[in-house]
Amino acid sequence: MRDVVVIGVGMTKFGELWAKSLRDMFVESALKAIQNSGVDHIDSMYVGTISGGLFVGQEHLGAVLADYLGVNPIPASRVESACASGGVAFRQAFLEIASGQSDIVLAGGVEKMTDGADVTEVLATAADQEYEIYHGITFPGLYAMIAQAHMHQFKTTHRQLAAVSVKNHKNGSKNPNAQFRSEITIDKVLNSTLVADPLRLLDCSPVSDGAACVVLCSMELAKKLSKNSIKVIASAQASDTIALHSRESLTTLKSVTIAAEKAYKQAKIKPSNVNFAEVHDCFSIAEIVVSEDLGFFDKGSGGAAVEKGLTSIDGGKIPINTSGGLKSKGHPVGATGIAQIIELYEQLTGQAGERQVKNAHIGLAQNMGGSGASCVIHILEAV
Numbered sequence: 001m002r003d004v005v006v007i008g009v010g011m012t013k014f015g016e017l018w019a020k021s022l023r024d025m026f027v028e029s030a031l032k033a034i035q036n037s038g039v040d041h042i043d044s045m046y047v048g049t050i051s052g053g054l055f056v057g058q059e060h061l062g063a064v065l066a067d068y069l070g071v072n073p074i075p076a077s078r079v080e081s082a083c084a085s086g087g088v089a090f091r092q093a094f095l096e097i098a099s100g101q102s103d104i105v106l107a108g109g110v111e112k113m114t115d116g117a118d119v120t121e122v123l124a125t126a127a128d129q130e131y132e133i134y135h136g137i138t139f140p141g142l143y144a145m146i147a148q149a150h151m152h153q154f155k156t157t158h159r160q161l162a163a164v165s166v167k168n169h170k171n172g173s174k175n176p177n178a179q180f181r182s183e184i185t186i187d188k189v190l191n192s193t194l195v196a197d198p199l200r201l202l203d204c205s206p207v208s209d210g211a212a213c214v215v216l217c218s219m220e221l222a223k224k225l226s227k228n229s230i231k232v233i234a235s236a237q238a239s240d241t242i243a244l245h246s247r248e249s250l251t252t253l254k255s256v257t258i259a260a261e262k263a264y265k266q267a268k269i270k271p272s273n274v275n276f277a278e279v280h281d282c283f284s285i286a287e288i289v290v291s292e293d294l295g296f297f298d299k300g301s302g303g304a305a306v307e308k309g310l311t312s313i314d315g316g317k318i319p320i321n322t323s324g325g326l327k328s329k330g331h332p333v334g335a336t337g338i339a340q341i342i343e344l345y346e347q348l349t350g351q352a353g354e355r356q357v358k359n360a361h362i363g364l365a366q367n368m369g370g371s372g373a374s375c376v377i378h379i380l381e382a383v
């Protein structure tokens with residue numbers, strides 16, 4: 001396997017982008033990434049998206065987006081793994097270069113969610129239709145059940161859940177690409193509209209439009225181009241049951257623990273060696289559970305950790321979601337996994353501005369689909 005690096009990144013702002021179509025957003029972010037990387041061509045591309053078909057009536061997105069980007073006839077594939085689609089697209093690009101098949105690959109993600117589709121219904125296609133959705137539950141309800149179980153088992157409190165959103169909005173207020181750049185308070189979260197008990201509006205990631213792209217190439221080539229780059233030191237993926245009720249535990253996401261174990265082994269590091277992480281906070285409880293399953297905190301203590309400030313940028317043991325996370329930066333589902341890699345790139349190349357983590361050398365990105373039925377983890381290192 002060859003060493004692989006990320007040499008360029010580009011994204012749109014995330015939010016309600018009424019004036020931009022799905023293809024506009026993808027091309028904007030892809031051109032930024034290609035220009036930023038300094039390459040004069042790409043050998044192939046992967047695009048992560050949950051459902052161009054249900055959101056905007058457009059499938060065959062590999063071909064559509066390659067056409068609009070003007071890169072025909074290179075191979076172009078659409079990748080789908082629910083909200084982990086972007087992370088899995090990145091992994092495919094990584095594997096293609098590591099195997100020696102290609103030298104320069106674009107990995108992107110895009111979603112146009114605000115064009116009138118019933119978003120909750122479209123997203124619910126990623127859960128178990130027969131045993132979950134048929135009975136009326138959707139993702140806020142599924143994560144609410146995880147939250148109830150965590151609160152019951154470990155005495156996690158509403159205030160601890162709210163602390164995740166407060167921290168992520170604070171970080172997002174410093175990110176020019178974030179959908180919500182306003183700071184919020186614990187009281188504001190606790191008094192926001194109830195969505196699925198105990199989760200309130202401000203515990204939830206929003207509905208968003210956006211696209212993000214990165215260019216990967218072999219380490220050899222990056223040296224010749226002498227560009228700022230970061231090295232992929234682990235790429236791991238795992239799956240779990242699609243339905244929540246089939247799991248041994250509601251408070252541990254097995255796809256996360258298994259992918260994490262593989263990733264740490266590949267990178268030859270321990271959780272304590274990771275300097276910061278972008279994790280999949282689709283709901284506040286998800287960040288708490290994942291921070292435990294990644295081994296940053298003991299099981300059951302993730303809520304207390306965020307409340308004590310252990311995951312904040314200033315002086316935290318392990319800053320989490322420095323970009324603002326899905327909660328504040330936004331969650332255009334297919335683009336999220338790639339946007340996480342972009343935050344790793346900005347942090348590891350010292351370009352994160354007001355959000356910069358001191359001495360950032362190793363970053364981890366954890367992206368998951370559904371209620372954790374798929375999970376992909378990447379660890380990257382400053383070069």
Ligand code: COA
Nearest residue numbers: 083120123139140180195201202204205206207282331370
């Ligand atoms: N965080 C902060 N503010 C939000 C928000 C969020 N998650 N969602 C909406 N808002 C704001 C809107 O900007 C709007 O503000 P305005 O009145 O100043 O314009 C207001 O709250 C009402 O927005 P609206 O679009 O009517 O909310 P909604 O009730 O239709 O949707 C949720 C709210 C939480 C149900 C929706 O954002 C949601 O489904 N989120 C989860 C998405 C998801 O499941 N993703 C996949 C995870 S697996």
